[in-house]
Amino acid sequence: MPSAGRTGVGTNQEDVRRHNLGTVLGHVHRAGRISRAELTARMGLNRSTIAGLVTELESLGLTEQVKPSGTRISAGRPSVDVRTRAGAYVLATDVRVDGLTVARVGIGGAVEARATGPIPSSHDPEAIGDSVVELMRLVVKDVKADAALVGIGVSVPGIIRAEDGLVRFAPNLGWHDVPFAQILADRITTPGRPVLGNDADLGALAEHLRGAGVGVDDLIYLSGEVGVGAGVIVGGRPLEGSGGYAGEIGHLPFTPDGKLCHCGSRGCWETEIGAPAIALAVGCPPDRVAALDEFLNGVSEASPDLRTVGRNLGRGLAAAVNLLNPRVIVLGGYLRALYPLVSEDVDAGLGAHALTAPRELVKVSVPGLGGDSVLLGAAELAFGALLRDPVACLATACHDVESVLAS
């Protein structure tokens, strides 16, 4: 296929070095611990260049070198392992209809502290901003003095304009064009503005990097919250669509002249597998629908109505399988609690409607990161600036977070 206008090669040496520094850090960040020999192989650079980059990351307080843990004997000089050090962290926030979660996540991806709280019932963005900052104060209390806050990442169940973090539309919060990144920036005086992402997109990102989709270039993450959205990775890259609206899988036309959907249409897939439909099928009272996953965890056997939901889940997945040919489909949110109850019915619905060739390739899975996919995706989003250019990011990072979050 013809090249699509790639520009000529000609790069500044310092830019290349910073790019490579960030790439090395990215490998260590995702692996947690990795040998220098493996870094050399993955980067396609020579040993001395890698050694120099690793030394620079060490001097920045981001990584450290340790003796390899195993006792394997191999030819030549033994390699050295590189692992992350607790010198940098991000604050990740998951804004859900049923609550708020904030975590402090260290370089390397481990959750160092976590706090959860209710979401203000008004769903007022300013009030939610206040609550998020209160939770942030809780998770930074015991942060090490020499650790730097390098980013803030936030998941919102809605459509986000990436460049400025405007929430274009979040139906289940009742938000239209809410400048939520700015609302947070007004409360947290870090140099870098908080970065926002869509919940399903972030779930897909985290599962791709650290969960059920590691090494998988074609993956769909379904976020079952109130409705159903999808984060899609194709050919190793996020599927965005021409306006950033891709992944609205809950609104697949599913049942002709079916139930009215909150989007205004009839018969969307979501009317058959959304939280209200499942609640009805399992007898979950209306006031507990927001915590449907907990209710489902208490169900021991699927009723015929719930099995119908499972079959409809599989039939809709077949649409995605035939169109996108993914390798893995991760069922997140309440679908994670639903799947074990109705996996046979999901498989039956999928088998009846997916073509054989893509059906044979796809694996339906619960998240590898449990209930943390979206939260950890928000953390990865926040680490983006550090991994693009560690030197520049650390130069403006925040070392006195408690004062920054002072009310």
Add this chain to the structure above:
Amino acid sequence: MPSAGRTGVGTNQEDVRRHNLGTVLGHVHRAGRISRAELTARMGLNRSTIAGLVTELESLGLTEQVKPSGTRISAGRPSVDVRTRAGAYVLATDVRVDGLTVARVGIGGAVEARATGPIPSSHDPEAIGDSVVELMRLVVKDVKADAALVGIGVSVPGIIRAEDGLVRFAPNLGWHDVPFAQILADRITTPGRPVLGNDADLGALAEHLRGAGVGVDDLIYLSGEVGVGAGVIVGGRPLEGSGGYAGEIGHLPFTPDGKLCHCGSRGCWETEIGAPAIALAVGCPPDRVAALDEFLNGVSEASPDLRTVGRNLGRGLAAAVNLLNPRVIVLGGYLRALYPLVSEDVDAGLGAHALTAPRELVKVSVPGLGGDSVLLGAAELAFGALLRDPVACLATACHDVESVLAS
């Protein structure tokens, strides 16, 4: 987002030069004629480098420099236009259920000669290979003595294994695992093996490069032949899926417990908008279904049944719009003839089921390349080797095509 393991930068100068040479040629090939100033701007290289590359392409017989055609006055030295020369061509083949088309397509993308013929009714691959070669002989009769055959591209309505041109499955030809690239290679002794592609993927490619999707990074091309397939471009790149099976949009689950589909499932979208369904709705006799587009061209007004097909077409498109958020949907094959008859119904079906935000961004269109999208996509596929490395490709190109095609 973290970088996905890009290796360190460090490239051979000669590789870079050849890459840039191919990229310049690609710009001229797609534009037909382009100023050197514009090439300089698009490539991000300096004027003297561009001048050197253009001179090399000229010495290879691929392009020539001419005075600009316009009378615009601009500051500084006037630029020079570069246009393609008839020094290289490909042979493009479109294998359809209703016939065969072969074209000689010159660098620059113009069809220089074309021949069509029936497809052997047995659909026997060897017999089809013979017919293709006979058509090729017709289109090369008046080829210029100094022109080089640089590639052979073939469209097949099926799933292709890219690396060796094995047709995994072409339901409407009854093919399973047919080595059609090898069958052609056995008959045409050019150095390069024929390159095969899926019809819808090639339609999408050509419409993206030269048709209704120029400058559009998110595009869907629907090939209405007997069934309906999709070629999808997302973020400027073809959507392939984990096994190359993506785009099977005809098998979207559409009508619960609907009509039996040839794939073995029930209620696929294709059972409502495929050629047999349309033929039934317009009273097209069974022996003319293969040329349904011609029949539709003779229909002046849509019957209520045909309008239902149009509405179902729109409802299915809504699934693609909500999931993929394309900028353009191109209706190819018989859908091109159908659309003008039922465009209001298509719009109504789409409007009732697509979300507002992606609906506002998408344009439904007939092909910019008329009935030639797939054929020209096969030509683009064939030009791939030349555009990747003009020097290496021309070194092995064929200058005596008539002997190569001798029986």
